[in-house]
Amino acid sequence: MKLLALTGRMLRPLCAMALAWFATAASAGGGLQVVTEELPPYNMTQGGRITGMSTEVVQAVLKEADLQASIHSMPWARAYDTALNGENVLIYSITRTPQRETLFKWVGIVAPTRWYLFGRPGVGASIRSLDDARKFQIATVNEDAGEQYLVSKGFAVGKNLQSSNKYEFNYEKLKLGRVDLWIANELNALYLMRQAGDDPERQFVRVLELPDLASDGGLHLAASRKTPDATVERLRKALETVRHNGSYEAIRRHWQ
Template sequence: MRSLAVGLILLAAGSRAAGPPALTLLTEDYPPFNMLQAGGRIGGSATDIVRELMLRSGVRYSIELLPWLRAYNRAVLEPHTCVYSTTRTDQRESQFKWIGPVAENPWVLYARSDSPRELHNLEDVRRYRLGGYAGDAVAQYLIARNFDVDLANTDVQNVRKLQAGRIDYWATGKYIGAQLVAREKAANLRPILTFNTTFMYLACHAGSSDQLVAQLNDTLRKMQKDGTVAKINARYLHD
């Protein structure tokens, strides 16, 4: 009987020591917020913010880089799983519990440099074909407003489609657009219109602990207040 009691005490102590389950953090290649860096390390401004957030909060975690739709769907379906950097929209609101924002993301339209059209607002491209990619909030926003959106599997494909004349404009985030244009050496493409500004979050499975979510949000607010977030962003985000 004594050995059973001792065993139960040790089991309880072990459970307390283990703490809450580790979080699986999923992301995509979406520079400069999240991206694969030299040596196979996952980095970027949002990744650095999330890493510091987990460190300060004492939360165990791992990070995986996946195609966007796989990462997003896993976070919807799998407990103790989060996805970033996720644009917070009305359609997505109930699917997750939200920590953030971790990034601000203006949306822009790119055109070829030889495009003769002058744009004043989004309605000016109503009759043209726009490039977006599957599952992305920018594309979902435009589709919901009945724009003609030609979907690609990745955003970099839209750089090539715009250069080839297969789409008339490319709708994307301001910072990733600049990164992909530089990466593809697409000097003939330029941003011509900013049509929305959104905020991106760490989006966690809907069954996540309210206490944990509140703790992470509180820690993130402290990081914003003490200048940590601004210092990280200054390393990555350039106009």
């Protein structure tokens, strides 16, 4: 009996230490999930797997941080809501805007970006400012940074904004003349145009650059507010390493 009692007293602190270790591991990366959308060439599904410029950077960051996480592609509004309300959720490629600043914990830039209003030649030639664009129909994606930005400037879905859930739908609308303009990330727009066999420099025009949407020049990896600070800091350090050891630049050159 004495031996059993002694053994029990010895096991209790060991069990407590084990529980503490598992709790730390869980807070550092347990149950971590990553959400994204179809935004080629940044994030896209090819041959049943998610790839793209931002995806490769995020995968390199997770590997450097020694964190395991599954990546799920879904419509942007769903991905955004998942990251907005979930626990231990990462989201990319997300634009960092004043409207979103306090809604997420920001890890850092995973890809370059520039935003424009695109149009067909001869359409929107008189546009010199965003106010000039109010009389035109503009294609947007539901809850993406472009749509949120235009709404914050007084544009309205159903009035001068036509919202959809896929970027390629908006390109088709522009190409077929169903909208006058398309607000888009430059690399995504050029990729979709070329994939369709079109020449972006001859068939489409960058009507107006929107520097407010790319004030820091990049698309980000961000975490939900319910992600532990320790996990976010671990990811920030990993991203810094990836950017300094040449991995980020090699991935960028491959995709641009």
